[in-house]
Amino acid sequence: MDFIYELIFLGLTDTTQNSKVPRPIRIVAAILVSIIFIISIITLGIYVVVAVDQGILKRLISAFLLLVIAGYYIYLLKAITKTNKKYLNKNND
DSSP, rough: HHHHHHHHHHHHHHHHHTTSSSSHHHHHHHHHHHHHHHHHHHHHHHHHHHTTTTOOOOHHHHHHHHHHHHHHHHHHHHHHHHHHHHHHHHHOO
């Protein structure tokens, strides 16, 4: 199951950064990737803040994963906007 998830997720992230893919498909892929990232960030944030009965080590590990996922999401958003700017500049020429 993890293999299928990784295959789909990697395909979506590659689709959002590929300028040869039609724009509507890139937009849908970006929305799906954003939904996945936002759900994971919110879930880990709630786990870190609200899960009082969990040990401090599990909460620190979750906080670290939260920072890593949020950082990668920001990186991915920058790559998507860079791809869109290249696409728009190519069409204006």
